[in-house]
Amino acid sequence: MLPFSEFMSQSLYGENGYYTDSSKVSKTGDFYTSVSVSKFFGGAIASYILSLLESNALSLPLRIVEIGADKGYLLGDIALFLDALSEVLPQCEFIIIEPLSTLAQAQKAYLGGLKFSCVLDFKIVESFEALSQNKDSSLFIISNELFDSFPCDVLDSGKMLCVSQDLKWDSKWRGIWQNLCAKNLSTLLPRQSLEILDKLKCNPLEFRGLLPQWQDFICNLSRFAKAHKNSHFVSFDYGRENLSQTQNPNAKYYNPLHTSPRFYKSHQVLSLKDFLEQDGDFHTLYQNADITYDVDFTLLDSLLCENGFQKIFCDTQAKVLIEKMQILELLQTFSQQCGYNTYLKEIHKLKTLLHTLGERFLGICYTFSK
Template identity: 55%
Template sequence: MLSKPSKMSPIPFSTFMQQSLYGQNGYYTNPRRVGKSGDFYTSVSASKFFGGAIASYILHLVDKGHLNLPLHIVEIGANNGYLLGDVALFLDALSTHLLCECEFATIEPLPSLREVQKTYFSTLRFSTNISFNAFESLPLPQNPSDIFILSNELFDSFPCDVIHDDTILYITQDSTHWQGLWQELNTSSLPPQSATLLNVLKNNAYTLKQAILPHWIPFIEQLTYTAKMYRQSYFLTFDYGAKHLINPLSYNPRFYHSHSVVNLQEVLEQNINFYSLYQNADITYDIDTSLLNTLFSDYGFELVFEDYQAKVLIEQMGILSLLESFQRAQGFSAYLNEIHKVKTLLHTMGGRFIGLCYKSCNSAR
């Protein structure tokens, strides 16, 4: 944990972000931070049909033989576990046999959130007993099986370094006033994960057009290695971003608190105290999907689709057909209540978020 002494050596922004979000008493150790009553809300908070659409897509993959039973369905970064719960509940409603051949799990490094997720799943009621576990990391398969892994707003929560005009951002820790400090970008100032990423980009002839160096590589390396131990593996994720993204400091990174946002440039120019943001604000940034695609490709996964959330939910996952089925089963009044929530997914968030799906190269088409 970062201490708060009278004076310490400056630390990279990535270290500040890591400890602010995930250290002892870090921002994400409190699941109440996320949601409509928290500092920000996600697609999971907007409508249960977000999880329902993912369930419909899983059924489509099984029906087409792209995934086979038994099947592990795993969410990474599940917070309360609501999204995986919605997926499981919709699978139960949409299929008469699939649920009994599925095992559900969350991957969560924070022990407090693992307990929250276990407690939430214990409150859900299904037509059959289901297997649910909360793991610290993705387990190897015990028997031949397939796996479908999902996440929502995951990659924007990884620590990152910030570079600008051949300098890298550090944070001073003088007493209780922490400030940004630009240092010359060189071997000694660049954290190892960012140095590794720069080498990967160079080897892939990838032109760096952003000021963000996300610490994704160890996670993607471990995820893809374990996922390929399964017979077939798919990975679905939603996040905000774009291809070949340019991340100006006037937009990335950003700090969210109580549904208000301040960007890094404002923090630096207004001399806002980083100490006041430490463990009190979410820290996030837009992701460069072309960079994510490069890294997954390097580790043996191929892109199935990439598109705006609205198009993914409509064209890939059939959310509108799902709503029509819901109307026939539950009536127009219930449908009308849900359609307003789904509009948030499709209109408010639909053009801002990107859905990406990958599969291991040994998976069937």
């Protein structure tokens, strides 16, 4: 039997895993993202970078790093808009952190075909460790729909969800609730899940909810940010703040956000609860469906702040794009160049970005304090 987190990891990131096929992310694929909806999503982020440079929150030279870049469209859009809006491009270094070789190849092919006013080389590496320290450079890190794709464990009052891969009887991979006790915790629960329970001061035998495996990544993110002159981290994801915890931050125990994993395939969604009630076969989902969940932004904030980050904002994607990143003013600027018909098409795309996705997604920004 596999812990659910291991099943999710192998299904999404293993050999021939779901995320190794970049065609799954589009309007005709299993799901679409803000990046695939409008280039002005990247344009708004470029506009925000320029505002940080103007306010001296960041300075040149500047490293711009994307994590979880899929085909590379977002970083490409950011670079194109920076080129159109300013003259900072020659002093910017563009980097993608991509552990999946198939996606790295797709990113290299796409970004290599873009045209800029100067020679631009996009660097693609597997991890933070592959990049050298640069104390003279500022750092801007961007991610979109990253944290909802980390493997997670699922606990329910002394039980942990596992997936049985025993094919001897009826060839089904079943979800099985494995009983936990004090003696088997360290054996059954993955390390990161144990660590987060300890940080939250939660009793594993009473905990009900998700345990996302964010800690190692955030520690690496912190070390990377520390190796630069100054740093900003911006991320967009599906989820919400945990109001039950926010309203009582001094509670003795952490009250987890009540959510569970979801499975997406061909724009159809099925919750873990429904799938288990139907005695679903996990083999039908293996490497064939996206697995995701609502991000608990209160928990994420706690882990980021614990590792040296300070929150600048956390708000709906719509508010962030309109109020912080000036996306409407940006579109108005380009409307004078692109023509009225193109302008109307972009307005329609922005409706999806700001309304359909705008209230369901949150945008966060953190700076690193040394």
